[in-house]
Amino acid sequence: xxxxxxxxxxxALVEASLIPPERLPALEQVAARYAVSLTQDVAxxxxxxxxxxxxxxxxxxxxAELDQQPEESADPIxxxxxxxxxxxxxxxPDRVLLKLVHVCPVYCRFCFxxxxxxxxxxxxxxxxxxxxxxxxxxxHEEIWEVILTGGDxxxxxxxxxxxxxxxxxxxxxxxxxxxxxxVPVVAPARITPELVRALKLRGKATxxxxxxxxxxxxxxxxxxxxxxxxxAGIPMLSQSVLLRGVNDDPxxxxxxxxxxxxxxxxxxxxxxxxxAPGTAHLRTTIPQGQALVRALHGRVSxxxxxxxxxxxxxxxxxxxxxxxxxxxxxxxxxxxxxxxxDFHGRRHAYPPAAGG
Ligand code: SF4
Numbered sequence: 535x536x537x538x539x540x541x542x543x544x545x546a547l548v549e550a551s552l553i554p555p556e557r558l559p560a561l562e563q564v565a566a567r568y569a570v571s572l573t574q575d576v577a578x579x580x581x582x583x584x585x586x587x588x589x590x591x592x593x594x595x596x597x598a599e600l601d602q603q604p605e606e607s608a609d610p611i612x613x614x615x616x617x618x619x620x621x622x623x624x625x626x627p628d629r630v631l632l633k634l635v636h637v638c639p640v641y642c643r644f645c646f647x648x649x650x651x652x653x654x655x656x657x658x659x660x661x662x663x664x665x666x667x668x669x670x671x672x673x674h675e676e677i678w679e680v681i682l683t684g685g686d687x688x689x690x691x692x693x694x695x696x697x698x699x700x701x702x703x704x705x706x707x708x709x710x711x712x713x714x715x716x717v718p719v720v721a722p723a724r725i726t727p728e729l730v731r732a733l734k735l736r737g738k739a740t741x742x743x744x745x746x747x748x749x750x751x752x753x754x755x756x757x758x759x760x761x762x763x764x765x766a767g768i769p770m771l772s773q774s775v776l777l778r779g780v781n782d783d784p785x786x787x788x789x790x791x792x793x794x795x796x797x798x799x800x801x802x803x804x805x806x807x808x809x810a811p812g813t814a815h816l817r818t819t820i821p822q823g824q825a826l827v828r829a830l831h832g833r834v835s836x837x838x839x840x841x842x843x844x845x846x847x848x849x850x851x852x853x854x855x856x857x858x859x860x861x862x863x864x865x866x867x868x869x870x871x872x873x874x875x876d877f878h879g880r881r882h883a884y885p886p887a888a889g890g
Pocket of ligand 1: 637638640641642644645646647648651684685686716745
């Protein structure tokens with residue numbers, strides 16, 4: 535099989551028998567608006583006989599994407615409001631995003647940057663823009679961490695990636711480089727020993743954050759790609775997006791988080807779906823998300839618990855929005871009294887009554 539072959543049009547999806555021909559006209563309208571791309575690794579995971587397949591839901595276009603809701607926005611997390619120079623987003627004092635590329639091997643139907651990524655956009659930062667972005671990082675000594683995101687930075691060649699990583703390593707106040715990627719699951723063959731070597735920095739720490747949303751994404755090939763990264767001494771974390779019809783049930787979420795931990799990847803964030811245009815059919819409500827997180831709390835090890843977060847529209851950053859297990863009940867003479875919920879959902883007084 536030619537694993538480098540990409541499926542980039544609805545016609546290619548019909549040819550690969552992933553969608554029936556009668557859906558072609560409707561999906562061509564979606565593809566005219568939002569980029570489409572599936573790798574062979576992703577296409578193989580789809581069961582075309584299942585109309586609710588959780589992998590297809592993430593990557594195969596859907597006519598519902600053409601229904602935009604009034605609260606949805608082209609820049610749902612407010613990147614533009616915090617971009618001092620092209621390619622840099624400086625939202626929090628001690629860290630910046632560096633958006634090196636505007637393309638990905640796959641285009642996720644729920645992507646919060648769907649208006650900014652895709653083949654119609656500029657493929658990557660020009661050398662001049664990258665130099666200005668690096669100058670900005672050099673000039674701001676409060677920047678402790680640089681987060682490479684995009685697009686997917688691991689579509690870059692090992693040579694280009696090494697150049698950028700070395701330039702960042704040469705900035706004394708930058709101690710951490712974090713790389714956000716979907717490549718180990720959607721195109722695992724790209725994680726070559728050379729690419730892994732390019733990620734390593736002498737005297738600085740690299741973290742790789744894998745984006746995975748369903749346990750079926752962690753195929754043997756994906757797990758081997760992640761092992762190549764972790765075996766090289768690069769710690770891995772994960773981020774997942776809570777998606778209706780993909781992972782919005784406790785069993786699927788628990789299985790995903792356990793598999794990640796088995797791969798030596800610490801679950802980091804579970805994102806509430808952003809208000810990206812045409813994605814309402816993929817979002818849950820926040821109470822549904824909180825109930826799922828509560829179910830996870832009772833079901834799996836603490837190692838498997840991500841933080842459920844919302845990126846506040848307008849560029850105000852992320853905040854944890856998980857359920858609270860602690861409630862103040864009184865402010866008595868002996869100090870504040872609380873009720874705390876255990877993993878069975880039973881409530882207990884804290885501090886306990888004397889002799890209790
Ligand atoms: S890989 Fe990330 S940036 Fe690319 S389409 Fe998917 S969610 Fe968006």
